[in-house]
Amino acid sequence: MLNEEIIFPSIAFYKAIIENTGDTDRAYDVVSRCYEDYLRKKAEKMRDKCRLSVSYPFVTSIAGDFIKRQFNDKAGFEAINRSKGWKLCHIDIVKCPYHEYCKLYGCEELTTAFCDADDIIFEHLHRGISWDRTLTLGRGDDRCDFIISVDD
Numbered sequence: 097m098l099n100e101e102i103i104f105p106s107i108a109f110y111k112a113i114i115e116n117t118g119d120t121d122r123a124y125d126v127v128s129r130c131y132e133d134y135l136r137k138k139a140e141k142m143r144d145k146c147r148l149s150v151s152y153p154f155v156t157s158i159a160g161d162f163i164k165r166q167f168n169d170k171a172g173f174e175a176i177n178r179s180k181g182w183k184l185c186h187i188d189i190v191k192c193p194y195h196e197y198c199k200l201y202g203c204e205e206l207t208t209a210f211c212d213a214d215d216i217i218f219e220h221l222h223r224g225i226s227w228d229r230t231l232t233l234g235r236g237d238d239r240c241d242f243i244i245s246v247d248d
Contacts, residue, residue, distance in 0.1 A: 103197050106131060110206050120205075128209035135216045143221060159221060159244045160185040167242075172196070176239075182246070189240040195233040207234030218244060 106127050113123035142162060160179060164187070167173040172193030178186040194210040211234040218227040224247045231237035 102131070102134075103194055106210075107197065107201050107203060107206065110203055111201070124206065124209060127206065128212065131209055131213050132216055135213050139217045142217060157182070157185075159218065159225075160187070162217075163187050163242050167192075184246075185242070185244040187242045189233070189242070190238070192233050192240060198234075204234075208232070211235065211240065214240075214242070218242070 109130070110123045110127045113126055114120055117123070142158070163185070164175070164177075167175055167187070167189055172191070173189055174191035176188045176190060178188060180186070192207075195204070195207045198204050198207045198210075211232040214229065215227070218229075221227065221244070226245050226247055228243040228245070229241055230243075232240045234240075
């Protein structure tokens, strides 16, 4: 579903802009902004669910469930769950279709637009909850880390 709805159209749009304008930076900016706009709607729904939760365990659980539902093997991802208890949702993505297809179609640089967009989803989920990301496949690391934790 990600391939048909997001990845392939984004790559095609990116390539078409470059072909018509010759401007890779502009193509990146346009595709990045479109994807960010799309994700803002999803982010609001997730934040609304998290705001209803008065208990932190539910927030980390909701975020973890979302990550597992969206970033699973059916969607072309490989993930390692490193979560520990209710205070930490830590999932490492070691294979990502965004990265794989962008690399296959010669536009690996576009992967970072998708990586950057994760911040839109996971930042500001709930007061007392932190989102941290230090690594992404799109930036050349060996994994993408999704770390959502309860602030002490």
